Each structure stands twice: as structure tokens, then as C-alpha cells.
Amino acid sequence: MARARVEQQPAATGTTLIVMVGLGIAFLLFMAFLNVVKSGNLLNESNLLYAALIFYAGAGALYLGFGVTGTDSYVRFASLATWAGLAANTGAVAHRWYEAGHPPFASIYEMLLSFVWTLAVLTLIAEKKFGVKVIGTVTMPVAIVGVVLMQLLRTDVHPLVPALQSTWLHVHVTLAMLAYAACALSFALALMFLIQDKMQNETFLATTSLFGIGVYLGILTRFENWGGLSVVGWNAQEKSEMFLQRGVRLFVVIPDLGWLMLLVLLVVAAPFALYIVGRVRKNEALFTLANRAVFVSILLQIVALLVFLLRARAGQYPSLDAEGLYATSLAASPFILSGLVSGIFSSLLYLLLLWRRPDLERLLPTAEALDRITYKTICIAFPLLTLMIAAGAYWANRTWGSYWSWDPKETWAAITWLVYAGYLHMRITRGWRGRRAAYFAILGFVVVMFTFFGVTYLLPGLHAYA
Amino acid sequence: MAVHIRSLRRKIWQALSSIKTGVVLLITVVVLSAAGTIVLQRPVTDPDEMQRAYSPQVLRILDAVGLTDVFHAWWFVALMILVSLCIIAASIERFPNAWRYYARPYKSPDKTFRRALPIQKQIPIADEETGLVAAERSLHELGFKPERVVQSNHFSLFAERNRISEMAVYIVHASLLLIFFGGIVDALWGWRGFVKLTQGQQSSLVELRDGKQKSLPFAVRCDGAGQENYADGTPKKWWSQLAVVRNGQDLQRKEIVVNDPLVYGGVRFYQASYGPTGKLEKLLLTARASSGPGEKKDLALGLNEIASLDPDTTVQLAEFIPDYVVSDGQVYTRSTSVQNPAAHLLVTSRKSGKHVNFWLPALEGFAENAQSPYEFEAVDLKMGYFTGLEVSHEPGQWAVWAGVICMGIGLTFVFYVAHTRFWAVPVREANGKYTLWVGGLANRNREAFEERFRELVSKIEAELKTQAEVPARTRVPSIA
Structure with missing residues (x-):
């Protein structure tokens, strides 16, 4: 059955996507180069990071293309792009290290920088050593989210407070990064095992939906009265979170955003509810409906993300704890942002599984x-x-x-x-x-x-x- | 009755040593410690904040159950002890078997074993000795030291490596117990406290966490403390120059910084904080006679210190107010930080005994600056700073670190060092021909081991081939 479907597909030559991604990379690099010529500084950190982002994005597109069509040449080019991205990423890490005078683990920004680097290395190892070629489909989007998040966070080298000036701290954080990256890899591998172990699509559906429910419940812990969502205030001049006093952050309330998140929660929960009802009533038709609901939920999640982006970037909001209006920023809510983005990604990955399962099974x-x-x-x-x-x-x-x-x-x-x-x-x-x-x-x-x-x-x- | 008790005891023992109990206990530990991170904990939270977070009834219930201080509650300690007992029981239950396995390795495989072993190979050989020699040489090449084992009427070969790996899991469990032991010792006999010292001050009293005081058999003196800043004003370094004093003698001196404590007699002093005391150490000022072109005279006064300006006149620093405010005809201080300082000087004439109140700045209604025979100008303030020292005594920490190191070693062996064994037995088949039975076993990392086994087999086969080509004569010495 699975074989038959594969053979029905036209033999993919795969050149189109490669050419498109290649052209995209070339175009973006050219644009970046123009910028560099203007500023006259080629090898600074933000340029290197930008290059890394471009290459990772290219690699991500190619890995996805491979996941969908199974054309082997995509993987070759995808790993080439990953190598290039890794080189740029390494440059950025080295630059940061040199500039700061300590290994880049001191702030969330620096940790993300190191984490993305580790992730890229592990992806290449998993691909070359263990032959798990599709792993890039999962890890590259994560790397892209990481690099994009980094653009939002405060990047200036800030000096280490006395408690952090210790070699042991670096040892501790390095080990943490390595351990967590290995855990992430084991997670991805376990998921692939479940695919190969013929776990039903519906179960994946329920899990994806549950994950979304978890994300939106987490976000809704910030639900305020009258439908607002409270986020941390942001001081644009100092590029830092606002504090009421030492260690107490100032929260501002974005009106109505809470209602939107609540709505998205309901839609995200719909596939799970349908799945449960379908299981209880033994009604297979409900599963098809649930799959449609996933589609709707993706659209709504994207809307939620866009609204959040727009409202957090501009506007002054009141606070419950202090007089006056305050600004916020995406950088003040990295966790909400990553929650929203990973919710969308997990739903997209489910769609990939739903539509291309036989190909995935053949490739794993x-x-x-x-x-x-x-x-x-x-x-x-x-x-x-x-x-x-x-x-x-x-x-x-x-x-x-x-x-x-x-x-x-x-x-x-x-x-x-x-x-x-x-x-x-x-x-x-x-x-x-x-x-x-x-x-x-x-x-x-x-x-x-x-x-x-x-x-x-x-x-x-x-x-x-x- | 006695039988009954014995069977009960055996049941308890079985329950303790079973892996099911272990898992249930671990899940309980996980759930309770997770609860301890979600419910606010008394030791690290303001009492006011506890009041704000929970309603009185809820708080009373939480307190009664011990959920507001999970990690020091009697039932959590009891649970940890139960986990330890469980580990001990499970280890004792399984240890004798493992020890037998370790102490008396299985060297000569019998027929059943040979039939059942998954990784094995039969290689045709000319006679027993050729096969044994070929296997011996190949094992040597692979870095093993094969030994000849006497079977009933012939020899067989046995070679192994990293037998210790069979015991590694006990090393890990023992190290866990060692860590628990250290933790319990610290919980019972350890203490933590705080000492605040200004420059030149010495103290042997430590203020403990629970508000009690502890007296040390020695004193610690601060000979200086300071802060260095980055260009943007954030603190870069705090340091204190400390000396340990006993019976008036300096026994040890050290400059401590954050991350580098002073250790004396099992008590450790950490740099924890640094800041102004709000008290004046010295006021630097100049004095000049009001009449005539007298020279300026530099003075440095501490609180209540008296300096003489000429044989007749003295000046005393009577008051120092770091942040003054005048209201209702009184001078008050608003805070201890030096924001708006004022100094009250008392200029006294010895002959007449008359006092003049000189204020810096000249506060209206208080200052009699015009009547003073001297004019004073403030030059600088030297404020007193304190250094905050965290003091701790953790007699059990050595057990903890030893446990950590043992665990590192144990885990390395558990995960990365495989016990590998090879056997080679020459067998006489029913048709009178000989075959060499070669078998191998590894307790982990099967795939790598299979690769290794294939390598051994091909080596033996190659060896047999060369032996067959070389005349028998050259073979003889190696046998003898």
C-alpha cells in the first residue's frame, strides 16, 4: 500500500527547489553584502549571525523538501547549507567570546547562541554518523527560531556580576547545554521511533493538540481581568526589562489579547476533544474532522502570533502595579514568543506526518x-x-x-x-x-x-x- | 508466633529490595519535591508574602501538613531515609550473585552454554593444539591476555577485559548513599550564619539563620574591604582582607572575594555583601582662624573626636547626619545613605568654657557659625563600610564530593566500559574431525562487540592459514 503511493508520485528531480533556495541564499547574502559595504565592517557578530540565519533557513527549507519528496540530493545540499551556517555561527560564537572575554553563557542571548551552535553540530553528527537524515526537518526550524529570538534580545556584552565569575559556572553551563541538546535529540529519535513503530496518526494528533493546550494554558497564566494579557514592561533606552524594585518585574497589561489567547486555546483543544469523543463513540469520521480542526488551529495560531507581534512591538499599556503607561517589546517575552512559534511548528510537523507518512517511514x-x-x-x-x-x-x-x-x-x-x-x-x-x-x-x-x-x-x- | 514474625520480616525485606518499591518511592520523591517548588517555601520567602499569597485557612493547612517547608519536613527526611534503605536492601539482595559472578568468572563453557550463546563461530582445525595456538595469538593481537583452562581431558581458552564493569552499578549506588550520608550529616550538624564586620572590627559571634547566635572558638577580623566597579557602574568585584585571631594571635590571613572563601577549622567565610554602614568614619575638614589671615589647618575627625586648634581652643565632632531634614525646630535624618549630610561641630574655649555650635552647612536656627573663632570647611567624607560574610560549617560535604567523584567513575564504567569475554574450545566432532568453538559475550554495546568478534574470527582464520603453510617444525617451539 505504502509502496504503491510512492510509485504514483512523479520522479522528483529536485533541481527546482535547490535552485530556488540557492537563489534565495545568494539574493539575501547580496543584500547583506550591500549593507556591509555601507557600514564597512564585514566580520561583526550581527553579520555573522545574519549569514547563519540565511544558511540555516536554506537548510531548513531543503530538509523540509527532503521530508516531503524524499529526494536525496536535497539532503546533500541541506547539509552543505548547514555546514556553511555552522561556520558563520562558529564565527559569531568566537567573536562573542573574544569580545566578552568569557565563554558565551552569561545571558539568555549568549546561551541561545551556544545552544543553536550545539544543535547544528548534533544535527550533522546524527546525519553523518547515525544516518538519521530527516532529523534536520525538526532541528533546523528550532535553530531558526533560536537565531530569530536572538535578534530580539539584548546583545550588548554586559559584564559578569561577581557571583558569575567562576570557571565552574562555565563548566556547569557547558555541561547543561550538552546534556539538554542530547535530551532533545533523544526526544526527536523517540518520536521517530513511534512513527516507525506504526503508532497511529490519531495518537500523534492528540499529542500535538495536548502540546498546544499546554502552551496556551502556560500563556494564559498571565490572563488578567477583563481579558488582558500581562507581559513584562520593556525599557527601550536601556534595552532591559523594567523593574518595580530589585528582582520584581513590572508587568503591563495588553488589553483584549487574553481573550484571543483563550479563543485559540479552545480551537487548539478542539482536535483533542474530537479525538476523545471519536475514541469513546468509535466514530472514525470524527478523526477526519479533527484533522480539519488542526488546519483551522494552525491558521488561528498564526493570527495569534501576528497580533501578539504587532501589539507587543508598538503601543503603551497600563500596569496594575504602577501609574502611567509603559511600552513592552517582544524581547521582554521570549517564552511566550517561543511558545507560540513552537505551537505552530508542532502542528505543521503533524501535517507533514499526516500527508507524507509513507515517505517518512521509507526514509527513517x-x-x-x-x-x-x-x-x-x-x-x-x-x-x-x-x-x-x-x-x-x-x-x-x-x-x-x-x-x-x-x-x-x-x-x-x-x-x-x-x-x-x-x-x-x-x-x-x-x-x-x-x-x-x-x-x-x-x-x-x-x-x-x-x-x-x-x-x-x-x-x-x-x-x-x- | 516466631515463624509469623520471621515471615513478616522477610516480607518487609522483599518489599524494600524490590524494584517496584524503588520506583514508587522515586515517584513520591519527584511529586513531593515538585510540590515544594510550586508552594512558596517558608525559609526563602518573606512572611508577608506568604500572607499575601495564601488565605489564612489555606496557609494553616499547608503549614500543618508541612508543605510550606517540604525539604525540611520530617516526612521528607523519612522518605529520603526510606529511599536509602531501599537502595541498600536492593544492593544487598543482588550483590552476592553479582559478586559470585565477579569473583569466580565462568571460564570453561559447557555444552549447553556453547549451544545457547548467541555470538559464536565454529572454525575447522587440524588438531587441538593448532587451534588453541592460533586463538591465543589472535587474542594477544587484540590486546587480550588469554589463559589456558584445564577441562576434563583437554585445554580451552578464556580471555576477558573490564570485569569491574559488572560491579560498576554498585559503585554508583554506593556513591549515592555516600552523598545522602553527607547531606544528612550536614542537616544534623552543619550550620549557616552571617557576620557583619566593619574595618578593624573583629567578632567571634555568628548570627545563625534561625536567629540564634553561635560563638566560635576564634575570632575573625576585617582589615579592609572594598568594591571595584565596571565602567558602567555595575559591581565587578567585592573583596575583604580577613584575619583569623585566637588568643590575640593572627593565625591566618587571606583576601577573600566572591567565589573564593577563607577556610579555618572547618568553618568557611564567604564574601556575601558589601555596603555603607551609614556611619561616618572620618570627616576631613580645614580650619582657619576667623580673625586675621591665619593658615588653613587640615583636620580629620571621627564621631565625638576632639582636636585642638590652638592652646586655648578645641573642636569636637558632636553629630553627623547622613541625610538631614529640618522640621519643627529639630534636625532629623531621613536615611542612612549619604544624600544630604550635615555635621555638627562644637568649638570650645578652655579658658571660658564657652561652646559654639558650628554647623556644616550653616543650618538656620542652629548654627552660631558667626560667633566661632574658627571657620571650617568640609573637604571630604570617609564613610564606614561593612563587609557581609556568609559563614558555614558543613562537616558532611567531603562525603558529598567523594560520592560525586565515585558516581562519575561508576557511571563511566556503567555506560562506556563493557565487560567483554571470549572463550575458545577445541571440540572433537562425531566424525573425528576437530573444530574450534569460539564464543564471546559483552554486557553492553552489542553491535561494537559483534564487530570485534568478527575481527577475532578472521584473525584466527588467517592465523590458521599461515600455520598450515608454514612447515610443522617452526610451530613446535611456540607450543613448548
Whole structure:
């Protein structure tokens, strides 16, 4: 059945997309070059980042093209573009390092810079060493989102406060980045395993919808009375968040945006509700309806993103805690922004799965191989997690005189560690393979993401720097 | 009755050592510590904020259950102890088997084992000795040290590497227990506190977190402290020059900065904060006689210090107000930060005993500056600064670090070092011909090991070929 569908497709030569992407890259580089000639400074960080963005975007387009058509030459050019993007990215990292005099881990901006770099390296490794060619379809969009986010954040090198001047901090953060990137990889691999393991599209549908529900519920924790959405105020002159007092951010309320987010939440939740009803009533027709609902939800999510972009960029808003009107900025709400963008991406990836599943199945390694590689990645991630926690504890001990103080970030790092320890125990002593192991790997990554974003965003604590 | 108790004991033991209990306990730990990050915790939160966040009834319930201080609640400690017991029980339950496996390696495979082993190969050989020698040489080439094992009537070969990897998981579990042990020791006997020192001051009293005071058998003295800033004004470095004093003797001196504490007798002093005390250290001023062209005289006065200006006249710094405000005929201070300073000088004549109030600046209604025989001008203020030292005593931390290192080593062995074993047994088939049975086993990383096994087999085959080509004579010495 699957074979038949593949053969029906016209033999894709694939030159069109390559030529288009190539032309796009050339055009954008040319435009960038004109800019450079005007400013006379070729190798500064923003130019390098811009080049990286262009190449990553090209690679992303080609990987997607490969995901859709399965034309092998796309991958070749996509990895070429990734290599070029990585070179530019490396230049930006090196420039930053040289300029700041410390490894680039001190601010969210610098962490993203390093994270994107690690992600690109891992993508190439996964592709060359393990032959997981389609992985770029997932990782490249993430890299693009990362680079775009970086354009919004404050970029000036700001000096390290005394507590951060420690080699152990760099060790700690480097290990964290490596460990989290390995966890992300294991997550992507577990998802691919589930595809190869013939998990039903409907289950993916429900999960995608659940993810969207999680994102919008997270955003709606900022729901204010009368339908507003409160976001952090932004001081345009100082390029920093506004503070009421030390450590207390000033929130401003964007009116009506809360209602829009609530509406999107309902639409995003619709496929899940339809799925549940369909399961209970054993009515397959509802699944088709659910797929249509995903389509609608993508459109609405894009609308929500656009409205958020427009309203956050311009306008003065009142605050509940202080008199007067204040501005905000996209840079003040990186988590909301990444939540919105990743919601859209996950829905798009579901559509890709829905429409091109046979091709994906043909291109991916076998289920057993994916299962094994997932386990291997976790075997790398777990010791890194352990060392990361240990280095962090050692640093805290040198700085504050206590190696463990149960602050939320620490506690969640320990929870992450326990979840992966649980995975390893179940796998080694109980022989968990396949689906159950894959679910566990996915759960692990969800906890990692919560530790990385959720704790900073939702819970207070010592890790105010990141 | 006795039987009953024994069976109960065995049941408890089985429950403790089962992996199911372990997983349930771990899930409980995860859920409770997650709750501890969501509910505001008393030790790190303002009491006012707790009041604001929760209604009185809710707060009372949370307090009663211990959810407002999860990580120090008795049931959390009990849970951690239970987890430790579980790890210990599981290790004891499984250890003897693993130890037997480790201490008495399986060297001579029997028929059943040979039939069941998944990775194996049969290679035809001329006789027992040729096969053994070829296998021995090939194993040597691969870096193994094969040993000959006597079977009932012939030899077989056994070679292995990294047997310790079988025990690695116990190293990891033991290191976890070591970390717990350190944590418990610190929770019971450790303490944390704070000392605030100004320059020249010394103290042996530490203010503990719970408001109590602790007296140290030695004192710590601050010989200087300061702050360095970046160009944009954000702090770059805080430092304090500290000395440990005991019976009037300086035992140790060190300049500490953030991230680099002073350690003495198991007590560690960390640079935690630095700031103005709001108190004056010295007021620098100049004095000039009001009548005539007298020279300017430099003075430096601390609070209540007296300096003589001439044989008859003295001046005393009676008051210093860092941030003055005048209201209702009184001088008040608004804050301790030096925003709007005022100084009150008392100029006294010894002969007449008359005081003149000289104010800087001349506050109306207070200042009698015109009557003073001397005029004063303020030049500079030297404010007092304090250095805040976090003090901690963590007797268990060495166990924690030792545990961390052990865990690092243990995990390396668990994940990256495989116990690999090879056996080679010459077998006489029913038809009288000989074959060399070669088998291998690795406890992890199967694919890499299979690759390795194929390499061994091809080496043996190559070796057999060369042996067959070379005349038997040259072969003899190597056997002997």
C-alpha cells in the first residue's frame, strides 16, 4: 500500500527547489553584502549571525523538501547549507567570546547562541554518523527560531556580576547545554521511533493538540481581568526589562489579547476533544474532522502570533502595579514568543506526518535501530546531567557556601535526573524496550523543557541569570 | 508466633529490595519535591508574602501538613531515609550473585552454554593444539591476555577485559548513599550564619539563620574591604582582607572575594555583601582662624573626636547626619545613605568654657557659625563600610564530593566500559574431525562487540592459514 503511493508520485528531480533556495541564499547574502559595504565592517557578530540565519533557513527549507519528496540530493545540499551556517555561527560564537572575554553563557542571548551552535553540530553528527537524515526537518526550524529570538534580545556584552565569575559556572553551563541538546535529540529519535513503530496518526494528533493546550494554558497564566494579557514592561533606552524594585518585574497589561489567547486555546483543544469523543463513540469520521480542526488551529495560531507581534512591538499599556503607561517589546517575552512559534511548528510537523507518512517511514532507519540510538543518546545525556548537577553544586558551594539549597531550578534538575534514572533502571533491569521506553524518553524531555523554561518563567528562585 | 514474625520480616525485606518499591518511592520523591517548588517555601520567602499569597485557612493547612517547608519536613527526611534503605536492601539482595559472578568468572563453557550463546563461530582445525595456538595469538593481537583452562581431558581458552564493569552499578549506588550520608550529616550538624564586620572590627559571634547566635572558638577580623566597579557602574568585584585571631594571635590571613572563601577549622567565610554602614568614619575638614589671615589647618575627625586648634581652643565632632531634614525646630535624618549630610561641630574655649555650635552647612536656627573663632570647611567624607560574610560549617560535604567523584567513575564504567569475554574450545566432532568453538559475550554495546568478534574470527582464520603453510617444525617451539 505504502509502496504503491510512492510509485504514483512523479520522479522528483529536485533541481527546482535547490535552485530556488540557492537563489534565495545568494539574493539575501547580496543584500547583506550591500549593507556591509555601507557600514564597512564585514566580520561583526550581527553579520555573522545574519549569514547563519540565511544558511540555516536554506537548510531548513531543503530538509523540509527532503521530508516531503524524499529526494536525496536535497539532503546533500541541506547539509552543505548547514555546514556553511555552522561556520558563520562558529564565527559569531568566537567573536562573542573574544569580545566578552568569557565563554558565551552569561545571558539568555549568549546561551541561545551556544545552544543553536550545539544543535547544528548534533544535527550533522546524527546525519553523518547515525544516518538519521530527516532529523534536520525538526532541528533546523528550532535553530531558526533560536537565531530569530536572538535578534530580539539584548546583545550588548554586559559584564559578569561577581557571583558569575567562576570557571565552574562555565563548566556547569557547558555541561547543561550538552546534556539538554542530547535530551532533545533523544526526544526527536523517540518520536521517530513511534512513527516507525506504526503508532497511529490519531495518537500523534492528540499529542500535538495536548502540546498546544499546554502552551496556551502556560500563556494564559498571565490572563488578567477583563481579558488582558500581562507581559513584562520593556525599557527601550536601556534595552532591559523594567523593574518595580530589585528582582520584581513590572508587568503591563495588553488589553483584549487574553481573550484571543483563550479563543485559540479552545480551537487548539478542539482536535483533542474530537479525538476523545471519536475514541469513546468509535466514530472514525470524527478523526477526519479533527484533522480539519488542526488546519483551522494552525491558521488561528498564526493570527495569534501576528497580533501578539504587532501589539507587543508598538503601543503603551497600563500596569496594575504602577501609574502611567509603559511600552513592552517582544524581547521582554521570549517564552511566550517561543511558545507560540513552537505551537505552530508542532502542528505543521503533524501535517507533514499526516500527508507524507509513507515517505517518512521509507526514509527513517528501522524501529529497532531508532530504539537503540535513543537509548545510546540517553546513555550520553545521563552522565552529562550528573556532572552538570555536580558542577553546579560545587560552584554554589564556592559562591554561597551551600552545595544544595533546594531552589526550584535545582530541585527540577534533580527531578530530571531521577526521571532519566528511572528510564535507565526500567530499561536495564526490566528490559523495557520500544514504546514504553520511547514514552519515557519523551517524558524526560518534557521535564527537561520545564526545567529550562518553565522554572524560569513560572517559578521564582536563585537562578535569576538564566 | 516466631515463624509469623520471621515471615513478616522477610516480607518487609522483599518489599524494600524490590524494584517496584524503588520506583514508587522515586515517584513520591519527584511529586513531593515538585510540590515544594510550586508552594512558596517558608525559609526563602518573606512572611508577608506568604500572607499575601495564601488565605489564612489555606496557609494553616499547608503549614500543618508541612508543605510550606517540604525539604525540611520530617516526612521528607523519612522518605529520603526510606529511599536509602531501599537502595541498600536492593544492593544487598543482588550483590552476592553479582559478586559470585565477579569473583569466580565462568571460564570453561559447557555444552549447553556453547549451544545457547548467541555470538559464536565454529572454525575447522587440524588438531587441538593448532587451534588453541592460533586463538591465543589472535587474542594477544587484540590486546587480550588469554589463559589456558584445564577441562576434563583437554585445554580451552578464556580471555576477558573490564570485569569491574559488572560491579560498576554498585559503585554508583554506593556513591549515592555516600552523598545522602553527607547531606544528612550536614542537616544534623552543619550550620549557616552571617557576620557583619566593619574595618578593624573583629567578632567571634555568628548570627545563625534561625536567629540564634553561635560563638566560635576564634575570632575573625576585617582589615579592609572594598568594591571595584565596571565602567558602567555595575559591581565587578567585592573583596575583604580577613584575619583569623585566637588568643590575640593572627593565625591566618587571606583576601577573600566572591567565589573564593577563607577556610579555618572547618568553618568557611564567604564574601556575601558589601555596603555603607551609614556611619561616618572620618570627616576631613580645614580650619582657619576667623580673625586675621591665619593658615588653613587640615583636620580629620571621627564621631565625638576632639582636636585642638590652638592652646586655648578645641573642636569636637558632636553629630553627623547622613541625610538631614529640618522640621519643627529639630534636625532629623531621613536615611542612612549619604544624600544630604550635615555635621555638627562644637568649638570650645578652655579658658571660658564657652561652646559654639558650628554647623556644616550653616543650618538656620542652629548654627552660631558667626560667633566661632574658627571657620571650617568640609573637604571630604570617609564613610564606614561593612563587609557581609556568609559563614558555614558543613562537616558532611567531603562525603558529598567523594560520592560525586565515585558516581562519575561508576557511571563511566556503567555506560562506556563493557565487560567483554571470549572463550575458545577445541571440540572433537562425531566424525573425528576437530573444530574450534569460539564464543564471546559483552554486557553492553552489542553491535561494537559483534564487530570485534568478527575481527577475532578472521584473525584466527588467517592465523590458521599461515600455520598450515608454514612447515610443522617452526610451530613446535611456540607450543613448548
